[in-house]
Amino acid sequence: MLTCKEFLSELSDFLDEATDREIKAKLESHIAECPNCFVICDTTKKTISVYKGMKACAIPEDVHERLMAAVERKIAATQKA
Amino acid sequence: MATESFSLAPAEEISEEARAELELVSRARSGDATAFGALIRPYEARIFRLAMSITQNREDAEDVLQEAFLKAFEHLEQFQGNSKFYTWIVRIAVNQALMKLRKRKSDRSVSLDEQIDTGEDTVIREIAAWDPDPEQRFSQEEMHSILTEAIDELAPIYRTVFTLRDVDGLSTEETADALELSVPAVKSRLLRARLQLRDKLTRFFKRKGDNAFAYM
Numbered sequence: 001m002l003t004c005k006e007f008l009s010e011l012s013d014f015l016d017e018a019t020d021r022e023i024k025a026k027l028e029s030h031i032a033e034c035p036n037c038f039v040i041c042d043t044t045k046k047t048i049s050v051y052k053g054m055k056a057c058a059i060p061e062d063v064h065e066r067l068m069a070a071v072e073r074k075i076a077a078t079q080k081a
Numbered sequence: 082m083a084t085e086s087f088s089l090a091p092a093e094e095i096s097e098e099a100r101a102e103l104e105l106v107s108r109a110r111s112g113d114a115t116a117f118g119a120l121i122r123p124y125e126a127r128i129f130r131l132a133m134s135i136t137q138n139r140e141d142a143e144d145v146l147q148e149a150f151l152k153a154f155e156h157l158e159q160f161q162g163n164s165k166f167y168t169w170i171v172r173i174a175v176n177q178a179l180m181k182l183r184k185r186k187s188d189r190s191v192s193l194d195e196q197i198d199t200g201e202d203t204v205i206r207e208i209a210a211w212d213p214d215p216e217q218r219f220s221q222e223e224m225h226s227i228l229t230e231a232i233d234e235l236a237p238i239y240r241t242v243f244t245l246r247d248v249d250g251l252s253t254e255e256t257a258d259a260l261e262l263s264v265p266a267v268k269s270r271l272l273r274a275r276l277q278l279r280d281k282l283t284r285f286f287k288r289k290g291d292n293a294f295a296y297m
Contacts, residue, residue: 008272008276009272011272011275011276012268012271012272012275013268015275016253018253036208039208039209039210040208040276040279042210042211043209043210043211043279043282043283043286044275044276044279046211046215046286047275047278047279047282048247048275050215050216050224050228050282051228051232051243051247051248051278052247052248052250054225054228054248056126056127056129056130057126057129057130058126059125059126059129059143059146063125063129063143063146063147064118064122064125066147067121067146067147067150067151068114068118070147070151071114071117071118071150071151071154072114074151074154074155075112075114078112079112
C-alpha cells in the first residue's frame with residue numbers, strides 16, 4: 001500500500017485524472033483505507049471547484065479607453081512614418 | 082484592407098472561435114484598431130487578475146495591462162498562431178509584471194522560476210471534512226473575499242500557476258508554455274498551491290462540530 005506521502009505527491013495528477021490505470025488503482029485503494037487522505041483528497045477537489053467558478057473583476061472602462069487611445073496613436077505614428 | 086493568412090494546422094482542426102480570433106489578428110496587423118479592441122476585450126479582466134496576482138498592486142496591474150497589450154500590438158507579427166492568443170498574451174503580461182516587480186523592489190532576481198521547493202509547504206496542518214456545499218454558508222461577496230484573501234496569501238510562483246491552471250482553466254502544458262516553465266515545475270507548484278489553499282479554506286469551510294487534528 002502507498003504511504004500518505006506517496007499519495008499526496010500523486011494527488012494533483014489523480015484529481016486531474018492524469019495518472020495511469022495502475023497508479024490510479026493504488027491511489028483509490030489508499031483512500032479507501034486512509035480516512036485522512038480521503039478528507040484531503042475530497043477537500044482539495046472542493047478547493048479546485050470553488051475557484052473554478054471565480055469570476056475576474058471587470059476592469060475600469062477608462063483603462064480600456066486609455067489603452068485603445070494609445071493603440072490609435074501608435075497606428076497614426078506608423079502611418080505617418 | 083488586405084489581410085494576411087496564417088500557415089496553421091489543417092483547416093478542419095481549427096475551431097470557429099480560433100478562426101474568428103485569427104481573422105481579428107490579421108485585421109489588427111493591418112492597422113485596424115477596432116479589430117484589436119475586439120481581440121483583446123475577452124482577455125482584459127483575466128490579464129488584469131493575473132497582473133494583480135503577481136504585482137499585488139492595483140496601479141501596477143493597470144500599467145502591466147496597458148504595457149502588455151501595447152507590446153502585443155507592436156509585435157503582432159510574431160504571433161504565429163500555433164499557440165492560443167491568450168497563452169501568447171499571458172507570456173507577455175507575465176514578463177511585464179515581473180519587470181514591474183523588479184523595478185519596484187530594485188531586485189534583479191525576481192522570477193517565477195525560483196527554487197523554493199523545501200517540501201515544508203506541502204505539510205498538512207489541518208484535516209477536517211467540509212460542508213458538502215460550502216458556498217451555501219456565505220454570501221457571494223463573502224465567498225469572493227475569502228477566496229481572494231486565501232489566494233493572495235500564496236507566494237507569487239504558486240499564485241500565478243494556480244490562477245492560470247485552475248481559475249482560468251489552461252491545461253498544464255499551456256500553463257508551462259505561458260510561464261516558460263517545464264511541465265514538472267508547473268505540476269509541483271500546482272500541487273503545493275492546491276494544498277496550501279485547501280489548508281487556508283478549511284478554517285472557513287470545515288463542517289460544524291468537526292474537530293480538526295494535526296497530521297504528519
